[in-house]
Amino acid sequence: MLNRIGRRVDVQRGQTLMWEGDDSSLVANVIDGVLKLSTSTADGREQIVGVVYPSDFIGRPFGETTQHSVTALSDARVCLFPRAAFDNFAREHPQLEHKLLKRTLNELDRARDWMLLLGRKSAGERVATFLLEMAQRLADSTCGGGEGSAQRFDLPLSRQQMADLLGLTIETVSRQLTRLRQAGIIDLPDRRAVIILESEAMKAEAGNG
Amino acid sequence: MLNRIGRRVDVQRGQTLMWEGDDSSLVANVIDGVLKLSTSTADGREQIVGVVYPSDFIGRPFGETTQHSVTALSDARVCLFPRAAFDNFAREHPQLEHKLLKRTLNELDRARDWMLLLGRKSAGERVATFLLEMAQRLADSTCGGGEGSAQRFDLPLSRQQMADLLGLTIETVSRQLTRLRQAGIIDLPDRRAVIILESEAMKAEAGNG
DNA sequence: CGTGGCATTGATGTGGCTCAACGATAGTGG
């Protein structure tokens, strides 16, 4: 089994598991928690290029270097594999490679969709799109109650991290959130919590249907 | 052989091979030419999410729908496969799936790098980064002469398409190009041609080393 | 009761967008 070459590791919120540009020596499966993938410019501007949840895969198999840093957004637990061993194991198990291929194709579609947001959407649309997607993702993993209107969830990201994901500044994110709150579309009970009150209005804000 | 289920097809510049949201019924290999992958918002803003060159793969295997339109930027030739047949063939040929996985992982890295550009870079940095990458890519496929300073190439994209790729407007792209020209970093002999005169200065403009 | 890290809010600045005019080039038909 694959488990023989993996080991479970706890990761604390804020801890970085892999660094952009490092030799790719580890890959992993997320067991629990939320982590971010990010890149930075030389002068320190950061962009979050992906957010991963339980059952997602992280790291770069079949490649020399890791292109993106991986940092825990919440306390997390992952199953780490040495890359070389994983690569070998994968090559001998087509079913695993097939599964990995499907995941990677999905991630690619998601990344490309996000490019539309970063390249063409306004700040309001970005924030609304983000909140809807986050609600969706967290509903998937929590298997929370019905879709009927009011959905509440806790953001795994700080305002700064939301800004880094959306290609905005912290102030703009904050202002867009208060705008949505004042419009009665969402509520913000505390720093991390969000309640989507009007999901139809929200979709309109996001610039979809 | 895989060739048995594929057929060669010529595609004219401007012709769209697949439409965003369509059922994924075809996949293909690029034999010759350059094509774009793109998405749009409901109100018509467009974002180019990828540019593919000879030997690249297009389409969405193992998925119900195509997330992005595919349009020829130059006259092109591709080898088309019915998706269902390709999927079956791939499942039975782990080596093909392995190759596809490696390509897809590379594409994902590239897409994520592009997210940094779209989310965090200035117009000047975007244009410079684009020109450097294009020079690189075209040098790879043409196997053109030495790296020594002056590189000339023809853009496969119009100004509008560059804008759609970089998340800018056509005017801003134009202004950045004239700025680089006036700074003596590039030359623009005609609409499509670019000569990089000072590749070091160019890298500085791109916001790298 | 401070102290430090996040978040909100306000005031001001600016990079890139918008709107508009003009110029260059390629394709077309006489």
Added chain:
DNA sequence: CCACTATCGTTGAGCCACATCAATGCCACG
């Protein structure tokens, strides 16, 4: 071969969405 036209690209003027700079509020922690 040249005028005519459509398309694409460049340039300019003004504006606006978002960034920047700065002050204040809110908790959680010692």
